[in-house]
Amino acid sequence: MINSSNHTDSRRQFLRQAGLAAATVAVAGPAGALPLGAAAPLADSPRKVGFAIVGLGKYATEQMMPAFKESKHCKIVALVSGSPDKAQRLAQEYGVEAKSIYSYQDFDRIKDNPAVDVVYVVLPPALHAEYVVRAAQAGKHVLTEKPMAPSVAECQRMIDACRKAGKQLMVAYRAQFEPFNLDAIARIRKGELGKLRFVTADHGRQVSPTTDKADEWRVVQKLAGGGSLMDIGIYSLNAARYLTGEEPVEVSATESTDRTDPRFKEVEDQVHFTLRFPSGVLATCTSAYSIEGVKRFRAFGSKAYLDLDPATDYYRHRMVIGNADGELTTSMKEGNQFAAMLDHMAECAQQNKTPKTPGEEGLRDIKLILAIYESAKKGRPVKV
């Protein structure tokens, strides 16, 4: 009998019954105690790992840069921007030296800045390849936002450039460093849901280019490389892969876009897709740019289901596990997924080790996204 409860005691009792107490309670501990491939604490380092932030848009300035203050091993030491005023203001806030502010034109001079260990590219997707390659050529490790790039060729060029430079390349899949998501993966792997049968994942939002400057590039194909699927459907796709732990063998997709809506002259609105995995597990996902926000998934097993809603938000995640007896709302401390991701990148830079979400992970999603577009366009399943 599962009790519906927010209390940690009830949750622990449930976990004990499921024989998962020891392993899983660790996940419920303080932020940073990430059991699944995330960074272990670094030994005392001589100095923090220095990051250059390329692109000072809304996401960078409002979500990601503040997380440096909660990271253990990371420091912003350089800024790259086309807006000198904004860069100077942020440089003061984050203690960045004036000489470490770069424009996009003189970005390559960063090779002479020994304080910069990692370049974090936070530009629209179509610009990722150029700046990742230039960063690698400047001898820096690279962290790039997702989607990695709009084409397989660009992704491959990014991977090759970093390999040639002997530098690490990581794609910023923050949800893979978020404690609720890691706990969900752990529960599925340990069989807490029984045999996994299918996953549903829904990601959507209103794209508002006329009222939100941060959305302007999102409706321009040559900058975004695609519509809702590239931008947020990728969360449904990536979740389907990390929840199942498998790689899909077939995708089927249906698109629906109102092309009279001025937002959708170039990019798509809705893409719904089903992934078939080798085990027989299916993942059925939705992605949309014309709805009130949703970021959720549910994993359905033979004995129980696990619901995370929101699943991939910045905060206020909510996990519910249900079986024939009822539902349990789990209680867990929110962790700073941005800080955990940055600390992992720092560790990989310092030890020159392959990140948990390397360029190859980004490339896999891009290949699948392109196959989903192909399936929707051709009206048939596409083998991958």
Place this chain on the structure above:
Amino acid sequence: MINSSNHTDSRRQFLRQAGLAAATVAVAGPAGALPLGAAAPLADSPRKVGFAIVGLGKYATEQMMPAFKESKHCKIVALVSGSPDKAQRLAQEYGVEAKSIYSYQDFDRIKDNPAVDVVYVVLPPALHAEYVVRAAQAGKHVLTEKPMAPSVAECQRMIDACRKAGKQLMVAYRAQFEPFNLDAIARIRKGELGKLRFVTADHGRQVSPTTDKADEWRVVQKLAGGGSLMDIGIYSLNAARYLTGEEPVEVSATESTDRTDPRFKEVEDQVHFTLRFPSGVLATCTSAYSIEGVKRFRAFGSKAYLDLDPATDYYRHRMVIGNADGELTTSMKEGNQFAAMLDHMAECAQQNKTPKTPGEEGLRDIKLILAIYESAKKGRPVKV
């Protein structure tokens, strides 16, 4: 600002803000106040409408027959069963005369029983056509369980037989008489979610033929006519239609069945499908026989979403409406959907008027189910 709350006051406040107070509060009233095409109270009738129950399985005896006690205008007056002992016991419980107990062989004698107005067929789907046709030929109105029948030809034969007899034929879509579902439809039609963009619906359960006698026929193709899609996926399908208020023009489907599982030698396990509606709305649905139970849907609009989970259970429905400001859990009295459906059938029998869910409604779902199977088999979208 929407407050998360179970209190009716908060809900009323929300409704007022949405300008829906007058119309929708009626829905939140006592069971039976069904605003959307359901039966209006009958004038005082000289006697209750008499029903014959054909098939005394678990669903009939545990869910549906007890609901007669809560109906206003219906009475069980005859039983048709292959188990005389069971029939006699139930006859005593429901006050049915011994002479009004029939076997399947002598069922046609029911034409001479003037107490029987309506025959309610609660047999496995493959037997519906035979008993609906025999009931019509006996001069009775007919209510039949869903799915209507495994083939279009059988559905058409049922419709034709009732038309020829001048009798009404209704398919027992109980969710279309359930107050939460009716409220969801009303909210969508009134634009409370903004412009409807897509629907997701998930229905699944563990089919357990070795431990639950009621599941034995469900894994036999010649009785069930199909697997999870026919039995419970039909709730996802029907909900997609009544929530959108449209008829789909295209279906795309993916099937996944472990044929080494002895339950699935004849019928399918999972079918996931997407319906495309003329307005551009999509409905993405799942159906499965190998998971812990789920019966839920969510409608996604441009301004808000509406979640019903469970959506199509017998009781304990839960509606949540969410927008950019938060979520509202609505509070509403549970109504007896079975009794509401039976009273609607009684009204249609007395007034000889077309039911809200006539044979044509059942036929539409069967055509779509067969198109979904075809799409999954051929690996391409099917126009409907």
